[in-house]
Amino acid sequence: MEIVLVSLLNGLVYGMLLFMLASGLTLIFSMMGVLNFAHASIYMIGAYLAFTISQFTGFFPALIIAPILCGLIGAAIEVFGLRRVHSNGHIAELLFTFGLVFIIGRVVQMTWGMLPMAYRVPALLDFPLFTFYGQHFPAYRGFMLLVSAGMLLATWLLLKKTRVGLIIQASLTHPQMASALGHNVPMVFTLVFAGGCMLAGLAGVIGGNYQTTEPGMADGMGPIVFVVVVFGGLGSLMGCFIASILMGMIASFAVVINVSLLDLLKPLGVTLPGDNLFTEFMTVPVARIGALLPFILMILILLVRPRGLMGTRDT
Amino acid sequence: MRSLRLLCYSFAVLGLLFSGRPVLAEETIKLAYTDPFSGPFASGGDEFLKIFQFIIARKNAAGGALGRKFELIPFDDKLQPAEALIALKSMTDQNIPFVMHCTGSNVGAALIDAVSKHNARNPDNRILYLNCGALATELTNEQCDFWHFRFAGSVDMRAAARIKALPKDLKKVYLLNQDYLFGQSIQKDSKKWLAKLRPDIEIVGDELMPFGKVQDFAPYVAKIKASGAESVVTGNYNRDLNLLIKAANDAGLNVRFDTFLSHLIGGPTAIGAAGENRLTSIMEFNGNVPVDLKVPEAEKLANDWRTSGHETDFSTLNFVTMIDMLTDAINKAKSTDPLKVALAFEDMHGKDLLGQDVIMRKDDHQLLMPFYAGVFSKDVKYDSEHTGFGWKNYMTATTADLTLPTICKMKRPE
Numbered sequence: 219m220e221i222v223l224v225s226l227l228n229g230l231v232y233g234m235l236l237f238m239l240a241s242g243l244t245l246i247f248s249m250m251g252v253l254n255f256a257h258a259s260i261y262m263i264g265a266y267l268a269f270t271i272s273q274f275t276g277f278f279p280a281l282i283i284a285p286i287l288c289g290l291i292g293a294a295i296e297v298f299g300l301r302r303v304h305s306n307g308h309i310a311e312l313l314f315t316f317g318l319v320f321i322i323g324r325v326v327q328m329t330w331g332m333l334p335m336a337y338r339v340p341a342l343l344d345f346p347l348f349t350f351y352g353q354h355f356p357a358y359r360g361f362m363l364l365v366s367a368g369m370l371l372a373t374w375l376l377l378k379k380t381r382v383g384l385i386i387q388a389s390l391t392h393p394q395m396a397s398a399l400g401h402n403v404p405m406v407f408t409l410v411f412a413g414g415c416m417l418a419g420l421a422g423v424i425g426g427n428y429q430t431t432e433p434g435m436a437d438g439m440g441p442i443v444f445v446v447v448v449f450g451g452l453g454s455l456m457g458c459f460i461a462s463i464l465m466g467m468i469a470s471f472a473v474v475i476n477v478s479l480l481d482l483l484k485p486l487g488v489t490l491p492g493d494n495l496f497t498e499f500m501t502v503p504v505a506r507i508g509a510l511l512p513f514i515l516m517i518l519i520l521l522v523r524p525r526g527l528m529g530t531r532d533t
Numbered sequence: 534m535r536s537l538r539l540l541c542y543s544f545a546v547l548g549l550l551f552s553g554r555p556v557l558a559e560e561t562i563k564l565a566y567t568d569p570f571s572g573p574f575a576s577g578g579d580e581f582l583k584i585f586q587f588i589i590a591r592k593n594a595a596g597g598a599l600g601r602k603f604e605l606i607p608f609d610d611k612l613q614p615a616e617a618l619i620a621l622k623s624m625t626d627q628n629i630p631f632v633m634h635c636t637g638s639n640v641g642a643a644l645i646d647a648v649s650k651h652n653a654r655n656p657d658n659r660i661l662y663l664n665c666g667a668l669a670t671e672l673t674n675e676q677c678d679f680w681h682f683r684f685a686g687s688v689d690m691r692a693a694a695r696i697k698a699l700p701k702d703l704k705k706v707y708l709l710n711q712d713y714l715f716g717q718s719i720q721k722d723s724k725k726w727l728a729k730l731r732p733d734i735e736i737v738g739d740e741l742m743p744f745g746k747v748q749d750f751a752p753y754v755a756k757i758k759a760s761g762a763e764s765v766v767t768g769n770y771n772r773d774l775n776l777l778i779k780a781a782n783d784a785g786l787n788v789r790f791d792t793f794l795s796h797l798i799g800g801p802t803a804i805g806a807a808g809e810n811r812l813t814s815i816m817e818f819n820g821n822v823p824v825d826l827k828v829p830e831a832e833k834l835a836n837d838w839r840t841s842g843h844e845t846d847f848s849t850l851n852f853v854t855m856i857d858m859l860t861d862a863i864n865k866a867k868s869t870d871p872l873k874v875a876l877a878f879e880d881m882h883g884k885d886l887l888g889q890d891v892i893m894r895k896d897d898h899q900l901l902m903p904f905y906a907g908v909f910s911k912d913v914k915y916d917s918e919h920t921g922f923g924w925k926n927y928m929t930a931t932t933a934d935l936t937l938p939t940i941c942k943m944k945r946p947e
Binding site: 220221224225228229231232327331332333334335336338346349352353354355356358359429430432433434437438439442466469470471472473474505506507508509510 | 573575576579580712740741742743745746747748749751752753754755756758759771772775776779783784785786798799802803805844845918920
């Protein structure tokens with residue numbers, strides 16, 4: 219029982235980190251139709267910038283400054299890059315962001331080197347918040363939950379309750395009409411792209427010291443974030459939220475389940491003769507393939523419900 | 534017509550310019566070196582390259598071999614066997630007699646096979662494979678080959694040293710390894726040596742985790758906690774190790790981490806205070822070994838590395854041993870011919886820079902060498918990666934301890 223509760227908590231924290239990263243991507247994806255491959259790279263830049271800035275100013279100013287810088291980088295990418303290739307269609311945009319991944323990765327390696335940075339949790343938040351079945355729950359994780367929840371609320375309010383949000387939503391569904399009504403749709407695109415990058419940067423600031431800040435961190439987070447976005451559905455912040463928490467829970471629970479397919483079939487009297495590829499497949503415990511489960515889920519949802527969990531249009 | 538003549542002249546000039554080159558090239562002994570210099574494992578290859586440049590500069594300053602200097606020629610294999618084979622082709626085209634390679638047993642296995650075939654087909658253009666870090670035990674057992682010499686302890690030797698270095702009062706261990714060739718090999722050999730050396734220890738968890746895919750280790754920490762383990766014995770390295778120890782520290786999990794590779798570059802920086810007095814590793818060398826053994830020459834080497842602008846530690850003494858033995862073998866053979874050098878290597882007894890015995894065993898071409906077990910501590914003369922913590926050595930597994938049997942049946946050239 220206790221391991222279930224501990225896993226629930228762990229899954230929630232990881233899910234919220236995923237959500238911070240994925241919400242920016244889903245905004246960009248649903249708005250511009252561009253699956254921004256470089257999103258996790260911006261996350262990485264956020265972590266590195268936060269590390270460098272925090273050496274001069276401490277952690278909390280870095281929490282504000284680094285995401286803003288990431289937003290500016292995002293705006294520059296949109297204005298000088300994406301907008302130019304936009305006229306050549308989605309494939310060109312996709313390839314453009316794909317190329318960015320390598321360039322950003324290389325620039326980060328050249329600037330900060332290939333070794334992990336000593337980016338640590340600030341001393342103010344480096345204590346156990348409470349003890350839960352003999353395991354500490356670090357205050358920093360509580361802080362992560364708080365920041366991501368605050369971000370969810372702020373984004374939701376911005377999109378649903380303000381005039382800016384209204385225009386963004388209009389440009390999302392009816393770009394031509396919004397444009398005809400006199401709104402500067404390209405400007406809205408830039409804003410959304412910059413905003414998405416800002417959220418990724420924020421996730422980087424918070425995730426960089428929760429995990430490690432090193433050149434491999436973008437490759438580590440990239441694929442799982444795409445799964446969240448596709449699974450959650452296009453244009454749905456709520457879908458993205460649910461998918462993030464679900465993926466967090468899967469990552470957390472898969473580890474503690476030591477059951478294989480064969481164990482499930484045993485009560486039915488199924489036994490396997492011999493030792494071949496099939497027995498290997500049937501006896502591998504869930505814990506060993508846990509990292510694959512999100513991808514299996516993505517394939518399933520694409521087959522059954524291509525628009526994703528709460529999507530408003532097909533992928 | 535005039536332009537044609539001009540073209541002829543320019544070719545003649547070019548020819549004159551280049552005719553000087555082979556004479557120059559004759560003067561150096563070329564050492565090809567292949568490892569990943571791009572992609573996720575580039576940090577390792579990049580670091581090893583710097584170490585080799587450092588060692589070879591030192592060797593050349595001491596006179597090289599046969600009065601000739603060594604020349605290092607790097608190739609990027611991206612940790613892919615196919616890329617390594619393309620690099621090998623390029624090396625043999627340039628008549629390079631030696632290839633060094635340090636990362637990835639899958640690449641190592643491909644190189645052994647390709648080098649063996651190449652040498653059988655081209656007896657006048659052979660190449661010798663000097664392995665400095667592809668560790669899978671199979672490479673000097675089932676897959677052993679005459680043209681392959683390994684200058685790094687196999688997984689089997691490391692596992693023997695690892696289990697020997699576990700504290701006497703330890704009762705329960707948790708095995709956690711990466712789910713690929715190297716991790717599985719560590720898992721198998723750890724269990725073998727636990728049964729042999731420490732039957733009193735109970736294995737309360739035995740797990741393979743996806744290699745480089747796990748982003749959040751808190752669930753593993755919860756599982757380790759629930760198992761009641763006192764120590765996690767793990768071959769994990771890089772991110773898979775750093776994140777694990779970070780998560781364990783956050784959760785207040787009070788266990789030891791008896792690792793195989795936490796001293797690799799970046800590990801001490803990423804782990805920091807979280808590893809104090811509970812993180813141990815099995816090393817070829819660290820800055821504090823020469824202090825304990827009182828060998829000023831080796832201490833100076835490690836210090837020279839630290840003070841020449843490197844942010845990392847000098848931990849690969851076996852690279853020095855490899856270049857030293859290569860020099861000795863070339864001098865003994867009075868030639869850089871791979872066959873003559875290979876024969877000179879066989880059964881070569883030497884002393885490494887710390888004065889310890891090292892033997893290149895003729896049966897399987899595995900270097901028999903010692904290992905040092907250290908714990909991450911503040912109480913050291915030299916810290917690691919400027920973290921304030923360094924490796925305090927508490928046990929040595931000697932060359933005699935690690936002379937393990939081999940099942941190699943080598944096919945020798947006539």
